[in-house]
Amino acid sequence: MRSCGPSLIKYVLFAFNVLFAISGLGILIAGAVVLADVNEFNHFVEGRVLAPPIVLIVTGLIIFLIASLGCFGAIKESPTLLITFAVLLAVIFIVELAVGIAASVFKKDLEGMVKNSLQESIKRSNSEDTMAWDNIQQKLMCCGVDSPADWRTLSANKTLPGSCCQPQYIDSTVGHCLESPALGKDKYFQVGCVGKLKDRIEKNAIILIGVGIGIAFIQILGIVLACYLANSIRQERAK
Known part of the structure; x- marks a missing residue:
């Protein structure tokens, strides 16, 4: 034993x-x-x-x-x-x-922190912010904080970036949507990034x-x- x-x-x-x-x-x-x-x-x-x-x-x-x-x-x-x-x-x-x-x-x-960070980034819109936004919008298929309208109200140039365009509508020669209204629902992602990033x-x-x-x-x-x-x-x- x-x-x-x-x-x-x-x-x-x-x-x-x-x-x-x-x-x-x-x-x-x-x-x-x-x-x-x-x-x-x-x-x-x-x-x-x-x-x-x-x-x-x-x-x-x-x-x-x-x-x-x-x-x-x-x-x-x-x-x-x-x-x-x-x-x-x-x-x-x-x-x-x-x-x-x-x-x-x-x-x-979490949601408040993410939303505040996204809003501040759009307001700055420097080269680093632009690269980060292009990445998140393309990867998560979203646009703006709550909607594409955020780029019109918060960004310095009041213009939607090409990364807001749905891939199938991007013109390869300019890297942006063509022949679409500024916030066109037919070609731009309509869902904001705050919810997708939080999820x-x-x-x-x-x-x-x-x-x-x-x-x-x-x-x-x-x-x-x-x-x-x-x-x-x-x-x-x-x-």
Whole structure:
């Protein structure tokens, strides 16, 4: 029994840490995908929007290190390493919980923040703003903040950019719609960008929340398992 107990503990904890390492890889990939997607429109969003995926990427890397510590602790049958493993899991869990709470609070102000950023950008209309607007309007198939009319009321030149044109109506020689009224519904995107950008950010937030919840359950299991196994090793050695 004395030899069987620790052996079983090694196998159980090793299997858990393989699963934990895979989950770390999953959370890292999810964070990287979301960061790449949101970063594409970073001209219009604050750093707070980019923070959660960055935290997940860092967490994924840390999870790999913690999983290695768990495997090492099981191999060495060290209660101290196993308890350290459990404490590190708890710390990561608290960090993820704090990020989740911060993201929930920030979500309430998301639309207002995005709308204000878009409006200020149209008013400036410098070369950097123009490039950013061309990118977002072409990628999200939208025009202006709430509608194409925003370019008439907010921009310096009071002219709609060519990126507001639907692709099939763009004349390649001039890069703009031809033979269409200024705000023509037949050839220009009519949906504003604020709603589409907000939806894009919230869609990514759902991905992060889903991944975070899954990781949280695994972490809680790891904390309980590590504490239980550390106690089992102590009892086995005390016999």
